Amino acid sequence: MDWREEVKRLEKALEELRSRYPAIIPSGELEKIRTEFLGKKGPIKALFDFVKKAPAEERRELGQFANKIKRAFEEWISEKRNLLQEAEEEIPDLSLPAFLPDLGRPHIITQTIEEIVSIFEELGFALATGPEIEQEFYNFSALNIDITHPSRDAFDTFYLDLPADKEKGRYLLRSHTSPMQVRIMEAYEPPFAVVVPGRVYRPDAVDSSHSFMFHQIEGFAVDRGIKFYHLKAVLWEFARRFFDRSVELRFRPHYFPFTEPSAEVDVSCMFCKGKGCSVCKGTGWIEVLGCGMIHPKVLANIPSGSEGLTGIAFGLGVERMCMLRYGIPDIRLFYTGDVRFLRQF
Amino acid sequence: MRVSLDWLKELVDFDWSAEELADRLTMAGLNAWVVPCELPSIEVEITSNRPDWLSVIGIGREVSALARSRLRLPEVPDLELKDGDFELEVEEDCALRYFGLRIDGVEVGPSPDWLQKRLLCCGINPVNNVVDITNYVMLLFGQPLHAFDFDRINGGLLRVRRARKGEKIETIDHKERILSPEDIVIADAVSPVALAGIIGGLSSEITPPLSGQGRGTTRILLESALFPRVPIRRTRQRLGISTEASYRFERGVDPVGVEKACYLAGDMIVRLCGGRIVGAKVYDRYDPSQKRIVSLPFSTVEELTGVKVPVKEQEEILSHLGFKVKRIGKTFDVAVPSFRFDVGIPEDLVEEVLRIYGYDKLPSDLPCIKANSLRGEFSPRERTLREIAQILQARGYFECISFSLISGKQAELLFPGERLLKVSNTISRDYTYLRPSALPGLLSSLRYNASRGVKEVKLYEISQVLSGDTLCKERLELALVSMARDMGSAYAQVRVVLQDLFKGKEKFVPKKDRRFASYAEVLVDGERVGDVGKVRKRVSQEFDLKDPVFFLRLDLEKVLKPLLGSQKRYRPLPNFPAVERDLSMWVDTSRISHQDLVEEMQRRGGEFLKEVRLIDVFRKEGRYSYAYRLRFWAEDRTLTDEEVNRFVGEIMEGLKALGVELRI
Numbered sequence A: 001m002d003w004r005e006e007v008k009r010l011e012k013a014l015e016e017l018r019s020r021y022p023a024i025i026p027s028g029e030l031e032k033i034r035t036e037f038l039g040k041k042g043p044i045k046a047l048f049d050f051v052k053k054a055p056a057e058e059r060r061e062l063g064q065f066a067n068k069i070k071r072a073f074e075e076w077i078s079e080k081r082n083l084l085q086e087a088e089e090e091i092p093d094l095s096l097p098a099f100l101p102d103l104g105r106p107h108i109i110t111q112t113i114e115e116i117v118s119i120f121e122e123l124g125f126a127l128a129t130g131p132e133i134e135q136e137f138y139n140f141s142a143l144n145i146d147i148t149h150p151s152r153d154a155f156d157t158f159y160l161d162l163p164a165d166k167e168k169g170r171y172l173l174r175s176h177t178s179p180m181q182v183r184i185m186e187a188y189e190p191p192f193a194v195v196v197p198g199r200v201y202r203p204d205a206v207d208s209s210h211s212f213m214f215h216q217i218e219g220f221a222v223d224r225g226i227k228f229y230h231l232k233a234v235l236w237e238f239a240r241r242f243f244d245r246s247v248e249l250r251f252r253p254h255y256f257p258f259t260e261p262s263a264e265v266d267v268s269c270m271f272c273k274g275k276g277c278s279v280c281k282g283t284g285w286i287e288v289l290g291c292g293m294i295h296p297k298v299l300a301n302i303p304s305g306s307e308g309l310t311g312i313a314f315g316l317g318v319e320r321m322c323m324l325r326y327g328i329p330d331i332r333l334f335y336t337g338d339v340r341f342l343r344q345f
Numbered sequence B: 001m002r003v004s005l006d007w008l009k010e011l012v013d014f015d016w017s018a019e020e021l022a023d024r025l026t027m028a029g030l031n032a033w034v035v036p037c038e039l040p041s042i043e044v045e046i047t048s049n050r051p052d053w054l055s056v057i058g059i060g061r062e063v064s065a066l067a068r069s070r071l072r073l074p075e076v077p078d079l080e081l082k083d084g085d086f087e088l089e090v091e092e093d094c095a096l097r098y099f100g101l102r103i104d105g106v107e108v109g110p111s112p113d114w115l116q117k118r119l120l121c122c123g124i125n126p127v128n129n130v131v132d133i134t135n136y137v138m139l140l141f142g143q144p145l146h147a148f149d150f151d152r153i154n155g156g157l158l159r160v161r162r163a164r165k166g167e168k169i170e171t172i173d174h175k176e177r178i179l180s181p182e183d184i185v186i187a188d189a190v191s192p193v194a195l196a197g198i199i200g201g202l203s204s205e206i207t208p209p210l211s212g213q214g215r216g217t218t219r220i221l222l223e224s225a226l227f228p229r230v231p232i233r234r235t236r237q238r239l240g241i242s243t244e245a246s247y248r249f250e251r252g253v254d255p256v257g258v259e260k261a262c263y264l265a266g267d268m269i270v271r272l273c274g275g276r277i278v279g280a281k282v283y284d285r286y287d288p289s290q291k292r293i294v295s296l297p298f299s300t301v302e303e304l305t306g307v308k309v310p311v312k313e314q315e316e317i318l319s320h321l322g323f324k325v326k327r328i329g330k331t332f333d334v335a336v337p338s339f340r341f342d343v344g345i346p347e348d349l350v351e352e353v354l355r356i357y358g359y360d361k362l363p364s365d366l367p368c369i370k371a372n373s374l375r376g377e378f379s380p381r382e383r384t385l386r387e388i389a390q391i392l393q394a395r396g397y398f399e400c401i402s403f404s405l406i407s408g409k410q411a412e413l414l415f416p417g418e419r420l421l422k423v424s425n426t427i428s429r430d431y432t433y434l435r436p437s438a439l440p441g442l443l444s445s446l447r448y449n450a451s452r453g454v455k456e457v458k459l460y461e462i463s464q465v466l467s468g469d470t471l472c473k474e475r476l477e478l479a480l481v482s483m484a485r486d487m488g489s490a491y492a493q494v495r496v497v498l499q500d501l502f503k504g505k506e507k508f509v510p511k512k513d514r515r516f517a518s519y520a521e522v523l524v525d526g527e528r529v530g531d532v533g534k535v536r537k538r539v540s541q542e543f544d545l546k547d548p549v550f551f552l553r554l555d556l557e558k559v560l561k562p563l564l565g566s567q568k569r570y571r572p573l574p575n576f577p578a579v580e581r582d583l584s585m586w587v588d589t590s591r592i593s594h595q596d597l598v599e600e601m602q603r604r605g606g607e608f609l610k611e612v613r614l615i616d617v618f619r620k621e622g623r624y625s626y627a628y629r630l631r632f633w634a635e636d637r638t639l640t641d642e643e644v645n646r647f648v649g650e651i652m653e654g655l656k657a658l659g660v661e662l663r664i
């Protein structure tokens, strides 16, 4: 055996391996290469066997060459093994999406209600809920909506096919959340500050901006010394937290039978910052809710008497808030259960 | 209501542009905007409590208060009225006041330019001088007027009465109307000639000469009256006619204006159409002595609103708005004018003062809500609801909000034989009944999704539904549906929710049902809390659904209590190693269920058996194999093998007795 030739051959073979496998080698293949070169029947073992038999004067030099080539192979293999080990800890493509079930989501109306309620809770209000099947007394009479008021018509309120109650009148689907003012007054002792979210019903034909069922949030507070200007602060604080810190509020006188004085509340348009755009119809203001001081005739529902008590109340439409905030163009989207819509929020 | 600025300026001095005027009125509660018209004009939207704003004078009064400038009311001649030489009869409750003024020798023709222009600006088309004058005076005072052709009034008799059943009238819009006893009509000796307060009849219409129908009108009967609000609204709604007159009468007309409008219109007709006033007939039940007085202490405005308005300014504002204000000590004695039906308490006056003074001058101050008797009343319940919703969301369920009303067809399909509550005045057959469960809504939503290619869907809804017990009561329901390509995974998605919520305490009582397959009632702690099942094909195909659909319904009123945070209890964790034993068995699922097996194992397993967990299920040659892992532990020591073996022996005995074949 010409050991110099053999060493050269092995050096060349290692060079070839290096260039053939610049990166990672699958572990099976690496093992095959190791056996091929470093195994019991491999050329390096043969070289060492040859060294043992070589004459003493050559053995030293020969030994050095053999060790060098053996180390070179070993280093290369361990380097490749390390690479392999490191690679095992790596996810090959972090950007691949997972095949796991999606999270569900609460409806955007529910999310909006929870957000609005929590804002008012921070301001000291408490949450309450109440029945959707109501009676004329709670929906109208006790709220100072007299018997001739148009909102009592079958055009504006759903009546139920049930015999009327002698005291509390016909059964109906509540047309607003305000009846809860009366129910709370009957059941709890003032002072209180309450927000009531819930479904309400009006016999409107369904189109892109109307629905016979929608959601309202009623808020009211009754105590001594409550004034109209408190209402402005509460609602301004709400608008700033719900829409934008920079939003402005405008109170316009309006009429509601159950409040006096009453106001409609506009917020400065958050889309054009008051310059005028299609959302605010060029006015720079968007109407968002109605409010006022609770009418003395409504306060009269407090069984222990309303002497010295005053109250503020407000009501807002949740769908409207939602449509404004998220740019939802059609109210019907809320009620189809389309997961492509529900998933967006 | 539309009005031109020049007309308003006849009544009150102001130097605002149309835009400025509209803006000021809007901020005073009278929503107004500029309309394109030959003369600068604005349109105002009135609120239902202020019918006095349906007149130029009414708006003028508002402007006068805003500009703090005197209102100049038009001069109305005091006519001396002789008997009109015709008969007038008014039935009880058909009118409060009725003035009939007869004018003979009238020449009907076009009205002068200035009058036509004014009407056009207010959005009313000129007709002829007589009709135009009635419209002009209506716009000015808010008092609707009507003129009859006197020669067409049979028997020289006007009778204000309820219509007879089935009576007919052809109105000036050439439509025949069939009347009912709730309608009020003006009739002559033969038949109705006008629908009171709404629209005139064609037969007695004012006609110009040479109109092809013989000679024109020469003798007229001018009506200025006050009709009751409610019957007019009912008739208007039933017959579907809305007119300037009905719009005003429904909302309320100033009783004092009846007379003034009559005189002014009579005078104008004489001046502009010729003719002479023959005389009048008057029916009058109005008692002008009944005055409403409201006392307003000087301090009330500030006490109620937090704004300090100077006493003099309060007085000025109220006076300009037409209130007669007297100071008595530190209180205003305020007499409410006849055209203000909406004012009766001090709060009403506070609003009047403040809205003219300016809502924008309201300061802003957060109230300090210290005591609140509602605080915490509903929150534990709401938190638990939210927790349930979060579990569902984590399991991939999306919340749905579907309509609470369902069709008769859906009711028949899903709730046959149940007593449902119907809406009397439904808007569509699709929304007729109040639903006793949200299931139909969820199935409709599945259809919506499936038709758009989304076939694996999980939806839930938490809503107030009709309670079965008493018809007019509600209960809170959780309904959920899961649709998937195969039955097993559709059901697993439903089953897991019960595990999440009740942690193994849920029990199933299978029931046969025509609507549902794999149907069972769900019990927790022995109480029925809901039901679970698969919607039968017969039902699901009505919703165009092909893939299997499972549902779960829970009565949240019953579920909430055991799930409340305050009901949860800590159970000690093992201090000593637990001993585990696995048992596999062949189960005849037609006779016995997992819940029976678990019950038996727990019954026989002794006090140290703390956990029975299903670890494997497989099927071979039509038989099912269940495998369980039993965990035993004691709180104070490590259990010995002999102890555990004894219990396991007991359990195996029990299982054998149930007919279960144990696999070793």
Ligand SMILES: [Zn+2]
Binding pocket: A269, A270, A271, A272, A273, A274, A275, A276, A277, A278, A279, A280, A281, A282, A284, A285
């Ligand atoms: Zn805008």
